[in-house]
Structure formats: C-alpha cells, structure tokens
Amino acid sequence: MKKLINAPEAVLADALKGIEAAHADLRVDHAGRVIYRATPKDQGTVALVSGGGSGHEPLHGGFVGFGMLDAACAGEVFTSPTPDQMQAATKEVDRGAGVLHIVKNYTGDVMNFEMAAELAAMEASVDVKTIVVNDDVAVQDSLYTAGRRGVGLTVLLEKIVGAAAEQGRSLDDLVALSEKVNGEGRSMGMALTSCTVPAAGKPTFDLPDDQMEIGVGIHGEPGRHRVPLADAHHIAEQLVEPILADLDFGSSPTIVMLNGMGGTPLIELYLMYGEVAAILQKHGVTIARNLVGNYITSLDMAGCSVTVLRADDELLSLWDAPVETAGLRWGR
Amino acid sequence: MKKLINAPEAVLADALKGIEAAHADLRVDHAGRVIYRATPKDQGTVALVSGGGSGHEPLHGGFVGFGMLDAACAGEVFTSPTPDQMQAATKEVDRGAGVLHIVKNYTGDVMNFEMAAELAAMEASVDVKTIVVNDDVAVQDSLYTAGRRGVGLTVLLEKIVGAAAEQGRSLDDLVALSEKVNGEGRSMGMALTSCTVPAAGKPTFDLPDDQMEIGVGIHGEPGRHRVPLADAHHIAEQLVEPILADLDFGSSPTIVMLNGMGGTPLIELYLMYGEVAAILQKHGVTIARNLVGNYITSLDMAGCSVTVLRADDELLSLWDAPVETAGLRWGR
Amino acid sequence: MSTTLTLDGFVRWLESFRARIDEQTAYLTELDSAIGDADHGSNMARGMAAVMTKVGESPAATADELFKTVGMTLVTSVGGASGPLYGTFFLRVGMAAGPVSECDAAALAAALRAGLEGVVARGKAEAGDKTMFDALSPALDAMDAAVAAGASLEEATAAARDAAATGRDATEPLVARKGRASYLGERSAGHLDPGATSTALLFEALAEVTAA
Amino acid sequence: MSTTLTLDGFVRWLESFRARIDEQTAYLTELDSAIGDADHGSNMARGMAAVMTKVGESPAATADELFKTVGMTLVTSVGGASGPLYGTFFLRVGMAAGPVSECDAAALAAALRAGLEGVVARGKAEAGDKTMFDALSPALDAMDAAVAAGASLEEATAAARDAAATGRDATEPLVARKGRASYLGERSAGHLDPGATSTALLFEALAEVTAA
Ligand SMILES: Nc1ncnc2c1ncn2[C@@H]1O[C@H](COP(=O)(O)OP(=O)(O)O)[C@@H](O)[C@H]1O
Ligand SMILES: Nc1ncnc2c1ncn2[C@@H]1O[C@H](COP(=O)(O)OP(=O)(O)O)[C@@H](O)[C@H]1O
Ligand SMILES: [Mg+2]
Ligand SMILES: [Mg+2]
Ligand SMILES: [Mg+2]
Ligand SMILES: [Mg+2]
Known part of the structure; x- marks a missing residue:
C-alpha cells in the first residue's frame, strides 16, 4: 500500500x-x-x-x-x-x-x-x-x-x-x-481498479488487466458484474443505458455529473464526459448543466460514475444559486 | 494499461x-x-x-x-x-x-x-x-x-x-x-507511483512498494532521488525543506499550493497539506492563502507537490480578484 | 466451572472476545473485502478496544451498567452497520439482565435473546439473509434448548458456540439480502458473512469463559 | 549504386527512415521512459507519418521544396524537443541543398551539415551533452572525411551510419546536460539517448538507400 x-x-x-x-x-x-x-x-x-x-x-x-x-x-x-x-x-x-x-x-x-x-x-x-x-x-x-x-x-x-x-x-x-x-435522479458507476482501504492495507478486490467492474458503489466493493475492459465509448454506453432504462427523462432539461472515483485523472473524466454527453444527446436527453470532476470518490479507485437528474426550472434555478464551499463554488 | x-x-x-x-x-x-x-x-x-x-x-x-x-x-x-x-x-x-x-x-x-x-x-x-x-x-x-x-x-x-x-x-x-x-515562488514534487503514458501503454518507471521518487516533475519522469517510502510527515519535510533552503520567505505572507499528481485522492492531499502547513509554520512562514487539490497533474501518477509563493499585498489582491474558469473559480 | 457468570466473568468474556477480534482483524476485513467494504475487522477492533478502555476506567457494579457501557461505547465508536447492531445487542442484553451481579444459564440465555431481538428491531434481518443473525439466532436456540434440557452453563454456552459456528458456516452459500453484501446479488454467494463470523467469535469467547 | 541521390532517392530515404521509426517506436519510447517522458517513439512516429502523407500528397520538384515540406511538417506535427530540432534540421538541409533535383556526396554532406548547424542554433547542444547532436555531429564528420578522401556516396553514407551508431552508443555512459534527461543528473548515465538513437536510424536509412 x-x-x-x-x-x-x-x-x-x-x-x-x-x-x-x-x-x-x-x-x-x-x-x-x-x-x-x-x-x-x-x-x-x-x-x-x-x-x-x-x-x-x-x-x-x-x-x-x-x-x-x-x-x-x-x-x-x-x-x-x-x-x-x-x-x-x-x-x-x-x-x-x-x-x-x-x-x-x-x-x-x-x-x-x-x-x-x-x-x-x-x-x-x-x-x-x-x-x-x-x-x-x-x-x-x-x-x-x-x-x-x-x-x-x-x-x-x-x-x-x-x-x-x-x-x-x-x-x-x-x-x-x-x-x-x-x-x-439516477446514477451508475464503474471501476477499472479497486481502491485500497488504509486499515486493510491491500486492494479490496483484484481485477485482471483486461476486466472491469460495472455497477460499483463508492466503497470499493465489487460491482454487479465483471465484464471485459472496453473503450470509453462502450463504457459510457454501459453506464448511460441502465440509467435511461430506469427513468424516462423525456425532453426535460437535465443536470449531468460525470464523477471520478478518485484515482482517475481529469483528462479521462473529460473524455468520458464527451462520450456520455454524446450518448445522452443521441437518446434525446437535453443537458442543461453539468459537472465533471471528483465529487464523490472511493479513495484511490480508478473509475467513474454518471448521474443524471431531471431538472425543471425550480431545480435549475436552485442549481445556479450561489454556492461557496471547498468542493463547489460559483456566484460569489 | x-x-x-x-x-x-x-x-x-x-x-x-x-x-x-x-x-x-x-x-x-x-x-x-x-x-x-x-x-x-x-x-x-x-x-x-x-x-x-x-x-x-x-x-x-x-x-x-x-x-x-x-x-x-x-x-x-x-x-x-x-x-x-x-x-x-x-x-x-x-x-x-x-x-x-x-x-x-x-x-x-x-x-x-x-x-x-x-x-x-x-x-x-x-x-x-x-x-x-x-x-x-x-x-x-x-x-x-x-x-x-x-x-x-x-x-x-x-x-x-x-x-x-x-x-x-x-x-x-x-x-x-x-x-x-x-x-x-518555488516548488518541489514527489511520486509514489509512475504514471502511464497512453501511447507507451505501461508505466514510465517501476517503483518498488517500499520506495518513492523525490524531486519529480510533471511528466512521469523519474525524480532526482529514489528513497525509502516515508510517512506523510517525513514526505512533507522532504518537500518543504529544499524550498526553504532555496528561498528565504522571511515573515512575508505566502500563497501555498498542495497539488495532487492526478492519482492521489483528496483525503491524502488534505492530510499532506496539514503536514506541510505545520512544517511551514514551524519555520515561521506565514500562509495567507492556499490551494489544495489537483491543479497541475501528471496523468494518473500518485504523488504531490508543494508550491510556496512569497506574496506581497499586490500579489494577494490579484490572487483574490475574481476568477471564473473550469479549474479555479471565485468572486463570480 | 461455575453455575453462574459473575460480573468478573462478563468482563473476562469481553476480554476474550476482544482478543479474538484482535487476532482475526485481518481475516474479518478480508471476508468483508470479498462481499463488502473491507472494514469489518477494523470496525470491531476499534470498538472492542474502546470498550475495554471504558470498562477498565469505570468498573460496573451490575450487569446492566456494564452492558450499557459496552453497548454505548460500541454505538459511539464503531459506526457502520456493526456499530448500531452490536451496540443495540449489548444495550438490550444489559436491560434484560438488569441490576444483577451474576446470571445463571437461563438468565443469560434470556438476556442474550433480548439482545437478538434488539438486533432484529434495528436491522430487520431474517434467517438466511446472510447476516450476523444467522449465527446469533441458532446460537440462542441451541442455548435455550440446552437450558431446557437441564444443561450446565458450560454445556449450554458450548452448544451455543457450536451452533453459532454452524450458522456462520451456513452463510457461505447464501445470497445476501441485507447489508452491503446484498448489492452484490448472486456474487455474494460463496463467501462467509463477516458479521456472522465475528458473532461466532463472541460465542467462542463465552464458552471459553464459562469453561475456565 | 549511383554517385548522386535524386529526388526519388530522398523520398526513399524518408520512407526508409519512417519504416525504421515505426519498427522501433516502442524501443525509442522505452529509452525515453528511462531518462525522459516516454514519448520519443510516438513523437517521431506521428511526425514521420505526417511527413509521408504530405510528401505523397504534393510531390516536390526540387530538394529544397521537399525538405521544406518535411521540416515544416515535423515542426507542426511533432512538438516536444524533437519537433523543432528535426524540423529545423530538415528545413536547413533543404535551404542548403537549394532548388536541385539531385545531390552528390559532397553536396549532400554540406546540406546535412547545415542541418546540424540548425539543430545547434535551436538547441545549443554541445558534444557530450547526451543529445541527438552526439550521433549527428560524428556522422557528418565521418561523411566529410570520407568525401575528402574521395569515397563514393555509398561509402560516405556508410561511414556516416557507422559513426552515428558509435556516437549513439557513446551516449550511454554520459550524464545529460541538455533536454529532459538533464533533470535526472547522475541518474541519466547508463542509458542511451533516445534522440541520438533515432538519429542513428536516419543514417541507417540513408546508407541503405545509397547502397540500393
Ligand atoms: N440489516 C442487518 N441486520 C443484521 N446484520 C446486518 C445487517 N446489515 C449488515 N449486517 C451485518 O453487518 C456486517 C457488516 O459490518 P461492517 O462491515 O462492520 O459494517 P458496514 O457494512 O457498514 O461496512 C455484515 O457482515 C452483517 O453480518
Ligand atoms: N537542446 C537539445 N539539443 C539537441 N537535442 C536535444 C536537445 N534537447 C533534447 N534533445 C533531444 O531530444 C530528445 C528527446 O525528444 P522527445 O522525447 O521527442 O522530446 P521531449 O524531450 O520534449 O519529450 C532527446 O533524447 C535528445 O536527443
Ligand atoms: Mg464493512
Ligand atoms: Mg463500512
Ligand atoms: Mg520525450
Ligand atoms: Mg515530451
């Protein structure tokens, strides 16, 4: 470790x-x-x-x-x-x-x-x-x-x-x-690697180089399925599709978050966001606001999650309202 | 990879x-x-x-x-x-x-x-x-x-x-x-792991589990020295001391950045910042402003760097001025 | 070999449980790595360390006092799922035992069953959900049966220990329906439940102490 | 085996250089991993791919045109240290060669030396700094000497190739004083310089083409 x-x-x-x-x-x-x-x-x-x-x-x-x-x-x-x-x-x-x-x-x-x-x-x-x-x-x-x-x-x-x-x-x-x-709102996450809990001293699970975990949470737990490693586009599909299958976002505006699990650098998160945004748009989902970065992480796990929130005018205006915290800041 | x-x-x-x-x-x-x-x-x-x-x-x-x-x-x-x-x-x-x-x-x-x-x-x-x-x-x-x-x-x-x-x-x-x-201003960085350049497909260097690189830049290059892995406090010392040896910050205010290399989670960066701030204070350095997070990274490298800038009133007021970018935002 | 467990015996039970937890910390965390979040060992170790400190600092005069301290300390030092569950367990054990300085096998079995009821009230687990319930509940059934059959304290707690171990082992093939492991669905099968495993240690400790 | 290198020959030189770069991409990047930032192979591969596309799209009528295209393409597609350096090299080679359609050994040697001077003007490297200079400069010294001694084009470029290889090998023990490898201080010793290694490929390609 x-x-x-x-x-x-x-x-x-x-x-x-x-x-x-x-x-x-x-x-x-x-x-x-x-x-x-x-x-x-x-x-x-x-x-x-x-x-x-x-x-x-x-x-x-x-x-x-x-x-x-x-x-x-x-x-x-x-x-x-x-x-x-x-x-x-x-x-x-x-x-x-x-x-x-x-x-x-x-x-x-x-x-x-x-x-x-x-x-x-x-x-x-x-x-x-x-x-x-x-x-x-x-x-x-x-x-x-x-x-x-x-x-x-x-x-x-x-x-x-x-x-x-x-x-x-x-x-x-x-x-x-x-x-x-x-x-x-709905979310779906995936992991390229396990994280390591300090007190445990070693990775929570082993993941071969050609595999990834789909459907992970934020506690380094294994996901729902272990599947072959895929490219960013196909990973994005595996994250977006279960979200769209679960909730019909219609044509209402949404707030989309592409979140990093802690060990994935920003260049990859932006790349993934590009894929996710394109897939959502292809499905007719309108992205009104977005957030790309490490916001809810799982120690040093490499991976990401997607969150989509259907947002009416009330939610959008509350989203746009000033915020001043270490993790999110705008409007002041 | x-x-x-x-x-x-x-x-x-x-x-x-x-x-x-x-x-x-x-x-x-x-x-x-x-x-x-x-x-x-x-x-x-x-x-x-x-x-x-x-x-x-x-x-x-x-x-x-x-x-x-x-x-x-x-x-x-x-x-x-x-x-x-x-x-x-x-x-x-x-x-x-x-x-x-x-x-x-x-x-x-x-x-x-x-x-x-x-x-x-x-x-x-x-x-x-x-x-x-x-x-x-x-x-x-x-x-x-x-x-x-x-x-x-x-x-x-x-x-x-x-x-x-x-x-x-x-x-x-x-x-x-x-x-x-x-x-x-002066900086000093360290790495716990190498990063992996996508086109190279494998880590730029191998680093045994009990070693770290001190004096790395931001390109995944090996550092100046490979030394035994240490705890956060001693790593902070190895980063801060060369900076203080290079420039006398006197009692003037400073802006301090604790920067992550891309693969290190925020909890560790905060922990390191705590150590760095304590060491700087012990040396009589006054921290007027700070930044903790991933700002200048080296792909997925695990590690961090410290930057200390002596900042007079002019620099502090320019620092505090509004900024609205993806990476830094305040005041609007 | 005595027919009752005294206050001293309760403390020795806790000490022995703590020693087993310390010895098995890495193992419990490893079990939790497979189907959870890799913290059950450190959670229990942190909690029992806090308990023994607290119990050492302010020795209790009665069972209810002792177990209230144990329960509250677990509740306020462990967190996670096991904190409220083990904490509630001991709080209820103490309430059921009352302001006594010793328990015979029947009183102990009744107090422990009250603890189990607390666990169920808190966590809603049922048999076969792959939780600590699956070690705790059969252990108490076995203890009750032994007591009803006139067994000694030593025999009754030995029966409980064996049943807890059997219950623990029986969690292995189960698909979890409660707690974190349930998120894994079918993938949770094939692994022992960490909480059932720590509960089996609790009954090993108890049987050891009554046999001493 | 001819006494001049024609425009066709120049293109075959570039093609052969590109093929060698492609074959050695991983190796060059590995050398750059040891003392740099693990991109020299992909930098050169990207650059030479762009060059061959450009050269194929708009065939040049003269050497200066051809090498201007090569140099500008490298400058605008490679980046890093090697982009400006190799780019400047070819730009200067073209300027020195002039609007000709072939070069004999002496003219080629002179043009290549102009390229070297461009590299030095851009990068300020000196002998022993552990850079591409350490392959390029001895290669041109050897070529000049061969030409002065009346060697054929084939012989002169073979001499350059051998000297480039020797120069490349001689970078291994050196402590770098220019480029990224210099940041490593003493740790840069014991590794071949990636740029000197790609430069040796450039002369392998040249010698191959003149021998064909
Ligand atoms: N609802 C529940 N009822 C009874 N026991 C439970 C319940 N949920 C979880 N558990 C027990 O808690 C154990 C996990 O404890 P621990 O790892 O310390 O907490 P967490 O799951 O919060 O990380 C499981 O192995 C299981 O035995
Ligand atoms: N100042 C210089 N003069 C000549 N060659 C240099 C100089 N600096 C670097 N080089 C050459 O460039 C090579 C590295 O190229 P490359 O890896 O593509 O660029 P970068 O160093 O920007 O990543 C080195 O191996 C060295 O031969
Ligand atoms: Mg757990
Ligand atoms: Mg937990
Ligand atoms: Mg390089
Ligand atoms: Mg580079």
Missing part, C-alpha cells in the same frame, strides 16, 4: 487537520469529527447535516458552506459516523427551524442516523427530518437487497436543497424538495 | 470534445487544438496564451476564462504543442495590446514557443512577450541542466497575471509582474 498518510488509524484525524488548515471558513470539531461552517447561518433557517464514511472527499466536508451543508459528520474510512456525532452536529447547527439529515442509503448510515434522530427527539428540542438518497440503478430496490445505494445524486441534492434552505424555506418544504430530487 | 480512453492516439482529440461539451464558456478549435474563451476579452487589453503537453489537466485549458488565460494550446500527452498552434492562438486572441506567452521551462516548450514568437514577429502584427516559468527546486539551474523545470508555480502565475491583465495593465507591466512571481 502506497499512500500519503502517517498511519492507517490516523488517516481521518490527520485529514481533518489539513481540512481545517486549508479552509478558514470551516470549523472542525476534532474530538467530535464534525466539520461546521465557521459562521453559522441565520436564526430561523433550516440547517442541513450530512455525513458518512470518509474516503469520498470532497463529499461531505467539502460541501459545508454557504449554499450547501451546515455540518458534515466524518466517519472512519467507509464506515458511517456514529449517532453521537450526528446528534451533536444537529444540536449545534439548529437555528430554531429544524434540521434536515441527508443520508446515503446504506444499512450502517441509515441505522446510525436513525439512532441519532431518536436521541435528538428524546431531547425533544430539535425538529429532525431525514432524506435517504438512493439513486444507484446498479442495485434493484427490492426485498432482496438493502435497497438502492446513495451515490452521486447526493452531491446534486446537497447543492439544490442547500440553496433552498438558504432562501429560508421550511423543513417540510425541504423534505418535499429532497424527495423530488431523489425521485428524479 | 487501464484507462478511460478509446485509443491512445485519440486521447487528446476525444478529451477536447469532452471539454467543449462540459464548458459552454469555452470554445475549442479541434483542428488547431486550442481552447479559447467563448467571449473574447475587451479590445485594448493584453491577452495571455499558455499551453504545453496534455496530461496536466486542469492545466492549461481549465484555466482559460475570465481572470486567467485567453487561450491554451494543447500538445499531445507530455509533448509541447507546435509553433503553428501558438501562432494561431496568438493572432486570434490579440486585442491590439499584445500577447503574453506563459511557458513552462522545458526544452521542447521553450523551442516551440520561440518558433511561434518568431513566426508572429515575422508577420509583424502582434507584440509578443514571453515568461518562462522555472520554479522546481529539485533541479539546479546550471550549465549542466536545461535549467529548472516549470511546475506548480505556473498555476499561481496564470491566476495572478491573468487578474492583472483583466485590469488593463500593459504588456511590459505584465512581463515585470510575471518575473516577480517567478522570482518569488
């Missing part, structure tokens, strides 16, 4: 130090492992708390700031944070208008956030609602799975709902908006 | 398609392989042209836009672009106030830009000046080398000089400013 780290067990603590050193507009609670805005938002506005295992940077800490999250709870690598972290963050950021928990659909994340909401409710002080993001079309949402994973759409949802929160919308409004976004 | 590409010889052309699809505010001349702003700047302002081999994304195309470059010429992977590209770009972006060529110090880049300037001068129409960036302290600037390489400082220089150009400063002014930046 070759990594720029001090020790596997210190990765998270050390990375949090670097995040704090890099971003004066963030405040890091090192003991609690929560990243906050240095300047809290106004009283009477709903706050957004997200969190999850580490190793997906810039998600979630890189999306704390104006127009997105109020706090991000960092778990160990690929391990959901604990209820006490979320509970502390929830109490800390509440401005009297309630707190929305943005949770990616994984058994661990859901259970830990559930326990946090129970604890917060027991203290009876904070109104907590939860949106569970589950956009990964690689997984069937059935009795035989833990449901669809929450992947790339989380980034788009945090941006859009964060913008709406900034406008002073109510917690119920934001829940409805979150459900709308979650209903209208 | 596992890459998201169609064919090694098509990488550049395909990536340019993706860049065009992703960025409505960029215009791509596919035949000429030049990336332009879609909306040219005002008549009477100096234009900035840069360029170099591909594989360093977002550099340079990702820095075309308001507040930075007017055009970027893209060469093949790790191969400087050709004089005709730069000449065409120079003529295209000239707004009557002259054009500054920003060149990284490599034999090929320097010769090709030189030929372009000769061609442009022969046509007698455009006033061209050149700044050659050479900030890499891993290389001695002596009779026995091709001089110091141009690496991370190029990003900072393009930002700062781009902001000054936007203010309407003269070509001579911008040359002087560029020289000031180039004189006040």
Whole structure:
C-alpha cells in the first residue's frame, strides 16, 4: 500500500487537520469529527447535516458552506459516523427551524442516523427530518437487497436543497424538495481498479488487466458484474443505458455529473464526459448543466460514475444559486 | 494499461470534445487544438496564451476564462504543442495590446514557443512577450541542466497575471509582474507511483512498494532521488525543506499550493497539506492563502507537490480578484 | 466451572472476545473485502478496544451498567452497520439482565435473546439473509434448548458456540439480502458473512469463559 | 549504386527512415521512459507519418521544396524537443541543398551539415551533452572525411551510419546536460539517448538507400 498518510488509524484525524488548515471558513470539531461552517447561518433557517464514511472527499466536508451543508459528520474510512456525532452536529447547527439529515442509503448510515434522530427527539428540542438518497440503478430496490445505494445524486441534492434552505424555506418544504430530487435522479458507476482501504492495507478486490467492474458503489466493493475492459465509448454506453432504462427523462432539461472515483485523472473524466454527453444527446436527453470532476470518490479507485437528474426550472434555478464551499463554488 | 480512453492516439482529440461539451464558456478549435474563451476579452487589453503537453489537466485549458488565460494550446500527452498552434492562438486572441506567452521551462516548450514568437514577429502584427516559468527546486539551474523545470508555480502565475491583465495593465507591466512571481515562488514534487503514458501503454518507471521518487516533475519522469517510502510527515519535510533552503520567505505572507499528481485522492492531499502547513509554520512562514487539490497533474501518477509563493499585498489582491474558469473559480 | 457468570466473568468474556477480534482483524476485513467494504475487522477492533478502555476506567457494579457501557461505547465508536447492531445487542442484553451481579444459564440465555431481538428491531434481518443473525439466532436456540434440557452453563454456552459456528458456516452459500453484501446479488454467494463470523467469535469467547 | 541521390532517392530515404521509426517506436519510447517522458517513439512516429502523407500528397520538384515540406511538417506535427530540432534540421538541409533535383556526396554532406548547424542554433547542444547532436555531429564528420578522401556516396553514407551508431552508443555512459534527461543528473548515465538513437536510424536509412 502506497499512500500519503502517517498511519492507517490516523488517516481521518490527520485529514481533518489539513481540512481545517486549508479552509478558514470551516470549523472542525476534532474530538467530535464534525466539520461546521465557521459562521453559522441565520436564526430561523433550516440547517442541513450530512455525513458518512470518509474516503469520498470532497463529499461531505467539502460541501459545508454557504449554499450547501451546515455540518458534515466524518466517519472512519467507509464506515458511517456514529449517532453521537450526528446528534451533536444537529444540536449545534439548529437555528430554531429544524434540521434536515441527508443520508446515503446504506444499512450502517441509515441505522446510525436513525439512532441519532431518536436521541435528538428524546431531547425533544430539535425538529429532525431525514432524506435517504438512493439513486444507484446498479442495485434493484427490492426485498432482496438493502435497497438502492446513495451515490452521486447526493452531491446534486446537497447543492439544490442547500440553496433552498438558504432562501429560508421550511423543513417540510425541504423534505418535499429532497424527495423530488431523489425521485428524479439516477446514477451508475464503474471501476477499472479497486481502491485500497488504509486499515486493510491491500486492494479490496483484484481485477485482471483486461476486466472491469460495472455497477460499483463508492466503497470499493465489487460491482454487479465483471465484464471485459472496453473503450470509453462502450463504457459510457454501459453506464448511460441502465440509467435511461430506469427513468424516462423525456425532453426535460437535465443536470449531468460525470464523477471520478478518485484515482482517475481529469483528462479521462473529460473524455468520458464527451462520450456520455454524446450518448445522452443521441437518446434525446437535453443537458442543461453539468459537472465533471471528483465529487464523490472511493479513495484511490480508478473509475467513474454518471448521474443524471431531471431538472425543471425550480431545480435549475436552485442549481445556479450561489454556492461557496471547498468542493463547489460559483456566484460569489 | 487501464484507462478511460478509446485509443491512445485519440486521447487528446476525444478529451477536447469532452471539454467543449462540459464548458459552454469555452470554445475549442479541434483542428488547431486550442481552447479559447467563448467571449473574447475587451479590445485594448493584453491577452495571455499558455499551453504545453496534455496530461496536466486542469492545466492549461481549465484555466482559460475570465481572470486567467485567453487561450491554451494543447500538445499531445507530455509533448509541447507546435509553433503553428501558438501562432494561431496568438493572432486570434490579440486585442491590439499584445500577447503574453506563459511557458513552462522545458526544452521542447521553450523551442516551440520561440518558433511561434518568431513566426508572429515575422508577420509583424502582434507584440509578443514571453515568461518562462522555472520554479522546481529539485533541479539546479546550471550549465549542466536545461535549467529548472516549470511546475506548480505556473498555476499561481496564470491566476495572478491573468487578474492583472483583466485590469488593463500593459504588456511590459505584465512581463515585470510575471518575473516577480517567478522570482518569488518555488516548488518541489514527489511520486509514489509512475504514471502511464497512453501511447507507451505501461508505466514510465517501476517503483518498488517500499520506495518513492523525490524531486519529480510533471511528466512521469523519474525524480532526482529514489528513497525509502516515508510517512506523510517525513514526505512533507522532504518537500518543504529544499524550498526553504532555496528561498528565504522571511515573515512575508505566502500563497501555498498542495497539488495532487492526478492519482492521489483528496483525503491524502488534505492530510499532506496539514503536514506541510505545520512544517511551514514551524519555520515561521506565514500562509495567507492556499490551494489544495489537483491543479497541475501528471496523468494518473500518485504523488504531490508543494508550491510556496512569497506574496506581497499586490500579489494577494490579484490572487483574490475574481476568477471564473473550469479549474479555479471565485468572486463570480 | 461455575453455575453462574459473575460480573468478573462478563468482563473476562469481553476480554476474550476482544482478543479474538484482535487476532482475526485481518481475516474479518478480508471476508468483508470479498462481499463488502473491507472494514469489518477494523470496525470491531476499534470498538472492542474502546470498550475495554471504558470498562477498565469505570468498573460496573451490575450487569446492566456494564452492558450499557459496552453497548454505548460500541454505538459511539464503531459506526457502520456493526456499530448500531452490536451496540443495540449489548444495550438490550444489559436491560434484560438488569441490576444483577451474576446470571445463571437461563438468565443469560434470556438476556442474550433480548439482545437478538434488539438486533432484529434495528436491522430487520431474517434467517438466511446472510447476516450476523444467522449465527446469533441458532446460537440462542441451541442455548435455550440446552437450558431446557437441564444443561450446565458450560454445556449450554458450548452448544451455543457450536451452533453459532454452524450458522456462520451456513452463510457461505447464501445470497445476501441485507447489508452491503446484498448489492452484490448472486456474487455474494460463496463467501462467509463477516458479521456472522465475528458473532461466532463472541460465542467462542463465552464458552471459553464459562469453561475456565 | 549511383554517385548522386535524386529526388526519388530522398523520398526513399524518408520512407526508409519512417519504416525504421515505426519498427522501433516502442524501443525509442522505452529509452525515453528511462531518462525522459516516454514519448520519443510516438513523437517521431506521428511526425514521420505526417511527413509521408504530405510528401505523397504534393510531390516536390526540387530538394529544397521537399525538405521544406518535411521540416515544416515535423515542426507542426511533432512538438516536444524533437519537433523543432528535426524540423529545423530538415528545413536547413533543404535551404542548403537549394532548388536541385539531385545531390552528390559532397553536396549532400554540406546540406546535412547545415542541418546540424540548425539543430545547434535551436538547441545549443554541445558534444557530450547526451543529445541527438552526439550521433549527428560524428556522422557528418565521418561523411566529410570520407568525401575528402574521395569515397563514393555509398561509402560516405556508410561511414556516416557507422559513426552515428558509435556516437549513439557513446551516449550511454554520459550524464545529460541538455533536454529532459538533464533533470535526472547522475541518474541519466547508463542509458542511451533516445534522440541520438533515432538519429542513428536516419543514417541507417540513408546508407541503405545509397547502397540500393
Ligand atoms: N440489516 C442487518 N441486520 C443484521 N446484520 C446486518 C445487517 N446489515 C449488515 N449486517 C451485518 O453487518 C456486517 C457488516 O459490518 P461492517 O462491515 O462492520 O459494517 P458496514 O457494512 O457498514 O461496512 C455484515 O457482515 C452483517 O453480518
Ligand atoms: N537542446 C537539445 N539539443 C539537441 N537535442 C536535444 C536537445 N534537447 C533534447 N534533445 C533531444 O531530444 C530528445 C528527446 O525528444 P522527445 O522525447 O521527442 O522530446 P521531449 O524531450 O520534449 O519529450 C532527446 O533524447 C535528445 O536527443
Ligand atoms: Mg463500512
Ligand atoms: Mg515530451
Ligand atoms: Mg464493512
Ligand atoms: Mg520525450
């Protein structure tokens, strides 16, 4: 294992130090492992708390700031944070208008956030609602799975709902908006290589040089299928087609994200975006906005994912609203 | 070799398609392989042209836009672009106030830009000046080398000089400013792994699991020394110390960039930034601004580089000025 | 060989579980690499290290106190799926055991079953979903049966240990329907479930301690 | 075996050079991997492919026209260090050869020397810097000496070929002082220079064509 780290067990603590050193507009609670805005938002506005295992940077800490999250709870690598972290963050950021928990659909994340909401409710002080993001079309949402994973759409949802929160919308409004976004977006990912979890010390899986994994999530887990390595165009087809088969985007505008898994350089991500955009256009999908880069990663995994969100005028204008975070910034 | 590409010889052309699809505010001349702003700047302002081999994304195309470059010429992977590209770009972006060529110090880049300037001068129409960036302290600037390489400082220089150009400063002014930046900045890089040039099909060099290369550039070349793998803290020392030995930063404010080589995930870059910032502070260096991420990469190489620029009020205010490019954006 | 497990015995159980987890950290993570995200070993090791520190710092006077500490420490130090599940398990074990300083085989079996119910309440797993349930549930069935048949504490926990191991082994051919492994669909078959494997260690530890 | 190289012969020289480059693309890139950036093979292959296309599209009537096309095509299609250097080389060869349709050994030697001077003007390399100069310069010295001694075209180009090969081999122990390899310092020693190696192919091709 070759990594720029001090020790596997210190990765998270050390990375949090670097995040704090890099971003004066963030405040890091090192003991609690929560990243906050240095300047809290106004009283009477709903706050957004997200969190999850580490190793997906810039998600979630890189999306704390104006127009997105109020706090991000960092778990160990690929391990959901604990209820006490979320509970502390929830109490800390509440401005009297309630707190929305943005949770990616994984058994661990859901259970830990559930326990946090129970604890917060027991203290009876904070109104907590939860949106569970589950956009990964690689997984069937059935009795035989833990449901669809929450992947790339989380980034788009945090941006859009964060913008709406900034406008002073109510917690119920934001829940409805979150459900709308979650209903209208789909993702699909692939891997050329495994990632290496620092504590494990070796790649999570072995992948021969002529094979790739299709339908991976963001935890270095093997995908749904192992298939022969293909060129960018055919990889793009294998990502786009399951998305289009799952949801009819009609002719409505969309926001498309081509996301890198962490170990894939930008030149390849742009190349893939070119292929994805061409295929979507061929299918009559209109791309109104896009994002190309590393936004929700899986440590050093090489690979990418595609997210497509059907976006009406409301979503587009929330997308375009100013945002000022480490990971996404425009309009100010 | 596992890459998201169609064919090694098509990488550049395909990536340019993706860049065009992703960025409505960029215009791509596919035949000429030049990336332009879609909306040219005002008549009477100096234009900035840069360029170099591909594989360093977002550099340079990702820095075309308001507040930075007017055009970027893209060469093949790790191969400087050709004089005709730069000449065409120079003529295209000239707004009557002259054009500054920003060149990284490599034999090929320097010769090709030189030929372009000769061609442009022969046509007698455009006033061209050149700044050659050479900030890499891993290389001695002596009779026995091709001089110091141009690496991370190029990003900072393009930002700062781009902001000054936007203010309407003269070509001579911008040359002087560029020289000031180039004189006040230093960089040092390291690699955990080699990168793989698509046309070569295999890693440029082999590096055992317990070794790393110190003093690498951005072309997948081996570094100055191969040394035992160390932890993040000791790697940071090996990057920062040669920089401090080369230039006395005194107590003046600095801009520090912790740059990833393309294959290193953000969590490790933040972790490294934490170490670098702590070491700099221990040495009395004041960090006024910073940048952590993949800004000047070496394909899929794992590793990082540190750039430190001594920045007075002028440089800091130019740094803070609005910028709107794919790779750097703030203030609008 | 005693007929009850005292507070001391509970702590020795936890110590022995921790030692087994430490010894098998890499193995548990390897199992989780095949069908999960390569962290079950480090999750459990981090959690049990925190537990033993906490238990060492503030020794409990009663079983409910002890297991509340264990459960809360797991909940707040592990995360992931195993944190809430093992945490809830011990919280419920403590609540069911109550403010006692020792348990006989029947009381222990009842407390452990309350723990299982907590796991099910939290995670909704059923038999054959390829989870820790598949080691835990047969272990408690075997323990109950042994107790009903008049077995000693040692015999009852040995039966539980064996059933947990059998349950663990039986997860291998299963296609997962809960947790991360379910994302793999058919590809999850052919691998032991990491959580069932760590649960089998919990019962090995218990049987060892009652036999000592 | 003729005493002059005609326009046809020049084209056959380029064709043969291209064939050698194509055959050795991976090898040249491997040499460039050791002390450079792993692109010399693909750079030269891309350039010579473009040259042969251009030359095929618009056949030249004179040597200066032909070599101007070759030089400009290399300058505009290769990039890197080798583009301007090989490009300048051929541009100068053409200028020196002039509007002729054939060259004898002396005229060819003089034209090639003008090319070398162009390379030096562009790249400032000196003997022993571990560059293409170290194959080119001895090759032309040998050719001049052969011509002065009354050698035939075939003999003179064979001498150049041998000297280029010797010069190429002599780059191996050198520490580079120009180009990318110089960044490696002492680590550049022990490897052939890629540019000197491609230059040796240029003279192999020339000798082959004059011998045919
Ligand atoms: N819903 C569930 N009910 C019971 N056990 C579960 C459930 N989901 C997962 N598990 C158990 O958790 C184990 C994985 O734990 P761990 O790897 O620590 O957490 P994570 O899956 O969050 O990475 C699985 O092997 C399985 O035994
Ligand atoms: N200043 C120079 N003068 C002469 N030849 C040079 C000079 N610099 C580099 N070269 C030659 O160029 C070769 C490298 O070419 P190439 O790999 O195509 O370009 P780059 O170095 O830009 O990647 C070297 O092996 C060397 O022979
Ligand atoms: Mg996990
Ligand atoms: Mg090159
Ligand atoms: Mg796991
Ligand atoms: Mg090269």
